[in-house]
Amino acid sequence: MRVAFTANGRPVEADDVWEGESLLYVLRERVGLPGSKNACEQGECGSCTVYLDGVPVCACLVAAGQVQDREVRTVEGLADPVSGDVGVVQQAFLDAGAVQCGFCTPGLLVQTHALLARDPRPGDTDIREALSGNLCRCTGYEKIMDAVRLASARVSAQGRGQA
């Protein structure tokens, strides 16, 4: 089948898609967006988290056909589309040392981006609850907590700034 949708603001189209393919497979293997990751492919690890019509979802759990005519935003769409500069959340993850192997990072960035969009000043337990669907095996999460606090402080300092 053919699947057409919007990815990071650009219209994309994939042909010869097998009905059993997931959105994650189409992103990674058919439209050149491998940033979303394939760690468990059953919705447990959150590494493939993307926005689907503005809502964070596990791309591995979305059938390709379900995204027809819808909007997807992936980790590749978090940087400034013109300058390519990384966003506040991305920079905070770098600055805080929240990236080690980095395989969990794309999903955590999208999930954190969504968290700060709805609650720019989350408490520690709010952060833990919001990110509890995103596994990280390297960091022990402490630097990820630091990164989210840092991004929150920077977003707050900018007023209603973009994460």
Add this chain to the structure above:
Amino acid sequence: MSTRTIQDQKNLRKLNQASRHGIGASPLRPDGTLKVKGEFAYSSDLWHEDMLWGMALRSPHPRATILSVDVSEALKTPGVHAVLTHEDIPGSKFYGLEIADQPALAIDKVRYHGEAIAIVAADHPETARRAVRKIKVEYRVLTPITTEEQCLHPETYGYVHEPQEYKSHAHGNICHEQRLVCGLGVTDEVRAMADVIVRGEYEVGMQDQAFLGPESGLAVPAEDGGVDLYVATQWLHVDRQQIAPVLGLPEEKVRLTLAGVGGAFGGREDLSMQIHACLLALRTGRPVKIVYSRDESFFGHVHRHPARLTYEHGATRDGKLVYSDARIVLDGGAYASASPAVVGNAASLGNGPYVIPNVRMHALALYSNNPSCGAMRGFGAVQAAFGYESQMDKLAAALDMDPVEFRRLNAMAEGDLMPTGQRIDAPAPVAELLRRVKDMPLPPPLDPTDPDIRTLPGARSNTSHGEGIVRGVGYSVGIKNVGFSEGFDDYSTARVRLEVIGGEPVAMVHTAMAEVGQGGITVHAQIARTELGVEQVTIHPANTEIGSAGSTSASRQTYMTGGAVKLAAEAVKQELIARGRRRYGWTQHDIELADGKVVSRSAGVLVPMVELLGDGAIELTREHHHRPTQPFDPQTGQGFGHVQYSFCANRAVVDVDVELGLVKVVELTAVQDVGKALNPLAVIGQIQGGCTQALGLAVMEEIIIRDGEVRNASFTDYLIPTILDTPPIPVEILELPDPNAPYGLRGVGEAPTVSATPSIVAAIRQATGIALNRIPVRPEHLTGTL
């Protein structure tokens, strides 16, 4: 910011005394921007024109004879380009890290659940999956050999490898064993010297590395008949050493390049998809990509050895250890993997960081029809630490002593002897680490009037609002070796090039080190900056064009490959200065490189490096070897076996719902001596990550096996700690330089994984009063409903 973050920052400030981006600073990762933009190419992201997808058929049985394999239906599937069995292997059919006992594809029998039997290449992963299902295998299923009792009685229960098949010194179903005796050993006379004797039997479940990036890579056939393999691994050269003979190719025709690695933790020390992808690529003449699914990943790599440990300790009335008598039985599973070295570690480190005058130890790894076990962070020291630290708490209780004070009283220090007879010739601040971890402020007590249920055991399950919850505190300390041991020369190679690019001096560092997330490349750039006085450093991709860097394991890469980068950079610096002496006739003896200039402390700036370098780059390669070690004597375990030791102490605070058996770790504190923190941010990250994997082993992580069958090969069923399961992890770092190591540094990554688990179990024991002799601790162990 929380208090503990501030504490981290304070630690960082204290440690940050060096140049802006040199050693001792915490510059950002060179691969960080690519990683946060989703542009970093992991091994599973690779793509090639015309590429095929590879997939393996795996055994559903842990032990069976293969009567026949029929691939004809699979081959007929449209889109399938090759189906291979062991009969298609052009070279040697076996491989292995230490003993070549594992067939690349099963030959006539399978020895564990998940063993690969045949491989398929097809134009779509689903086509490959369907073709795999069409391969017909006729099995004669045999009763698997899975328990210690069965393994040790092969005449009754059979052999995992028939005696004529043995590729090693192994006998029966024992893969490797190591005995150790020191002092008087353990005799009736020695026992009589003890006023208090405690005994314990302990069990450790099988833990998985659970790196997030699945095993994957891309093999591209080359015009010279060889193959180029892009792969996520821990050691490119040892992969090649095992792959080339199976392909029937000379090593120079098997070229490896490191692809992006999504974590490792020991699970990538053994080969997984490497040989299969190369076989399929060479057969089809097309690039072949293999990416494991998570369930295949559980079958495709070795795990941490499950263990049964028996300890008896004696001490005097005033709290001095008299003897230790221990037996550690590790289940190595179907193939040897790293079992011999794991046994060596268990035997030599299995009495902990304590001075014990009389020791008897017997450690062994068994062949069984359970999944193969090998390297995982902590490597043989983890299982033992649960045993000896449980014993230390028992002894302290029997003596009515404080458990930390009891440990401090027996803690080893620089100058003391290991049970192997090796003298500790570098700082060993075990007592100091314990003192400091005890002095760290405790978290506030649970507020029973208005608890946030999300922070309680059970969290959103709404199982308690504070009632039935008891707090406990536990302590532990551990010891880990750094680098490969027992006479192994795991040297590292580095090439450093200094040249002018864009009017600026730029250093290029080339090694074959596997960057698996630990930050080795960050440190290499820091070392080059410090040694060469330049700001710009580029890191060359890791590949087999340069000599070996050894494995990214055993906490060794900063020590070994960092050391090689230091040597190569020093050589480049000396060459540059020599060039200046020839050209300008400098006579000063205090010449250094700093801020892009050649400077003399007495005469000031001599010349900008750009001018001296001109068009002539300097490029030099150096190998770094650690001091030689010795094998342990097989009977006495004596020998100068280890390169360096690493120590960490922990305190765990837990809340336990004693009615439901639910545990919430409230805080997990670590104090570790790192010799010298080359990158404090990365060092703290390693310690916190290591502690969290230890937390997983303490309370949740176990591969469940029934009669050889793996029952939970998924992240739905094999649980690793989430951010909600993981507490704040305050870290304090000591920097006591090791005179034998580059910059005085000490390997960091594994010590906290060794030491943290027992502190959590001790805390649960304190809260519940239950003995707890098995990890992971499960709710039923706490409620008595087992």
